[in-house]
Amino acid sequence: MAIAKPKKFTLGLLMLIGFFAVVVMLFMPIYGTNADGSGKNAFNVLDGLYNSVSKSSSNFNEEVAQKITEFNGQEVSFTSKAKAATTDKVAGMPSRGEMAKPEEMAKQMVKLVDTAGGEATASEKDGAWSVKVSGDFGKILASALDDSIAMYENNGQVLVKKYGFDAENAMNDWWLMFNSPQADMNSVGGEQFEQSKMLKEINEKSIEPAYNYYTIEAQSPSSEALPILLSLGGYVLYTVWYGFALLFMFEGWGLKLEH
DSSP states (O other): OSSSSHHHHHHHHHHHHHHHHHHHHSSSSOOOTTTTTTTOOOOHHHHHHHHHHOOOHHOOOOHHHHHGGGGGEEEEEEOOOOEOSSEEEEETTESSSSSHHHHHHHHHHHHHHHHHHHHEEEEETTTTTEEEEEHHHHHHHHHHHHHHHHHTTTTTTHHHHHHEEEEEEEHHHHHHHHHTHHHHHHHHHHHHHHHHHHHHHHIIIIIIIHHHHOOOOOOTTTTTTTHHHHHHHHHHHHHHHHHHHHHHHHHHTTTTOOO
């Protein structure tokens, strides 16, 4: 098929070439350096920008601290399973680095509870490790919250000094310890049902944000308003650019939509 409108087709082709040239530029590691020394591409920079902005709106620690006071002096007892990572995700928490094996994880959980003033015993049955936890529910929750606050503020060394092992492993241990018994506690009902709700809440509002945003510096949206607006505007412009490039090429080619 002959090109009906060479000028329009050429314009569209040049726009399309320019579009993909920009794509290549965006993926090039020339926009800074990551913590590991590797280069950043534009998407790494934008990911960091939006992570830092979203972190500032993900701090619910004061709200959780208020609710924890309702459980001060209340006894709790539950059993948690110690599970090792089998994929790139550990029971809902993204894995960064090597996670502990089940036996080591169970021992770490015991250390967390003992340090919080509770009692914990690790046991193994048919190759599966579990941890029996008991004690003052308020104190155990408060200790987990203290660790979450330290991690949220990027002070992982506080946990390393406190427990003697990796800070991210400690947060993963807290999450697993609190997540595992929820179904059984819900089925019992009553006081255990309310305790299970609190375990779920501290996981979702404190432990998960602390773990996921660890090492990221929080920024308020207002302080990053210009980069945010430019990135969103650039996304819209870039999408329109691609659309018009195809439109001009097809029109120049002579393709038409007809009823």
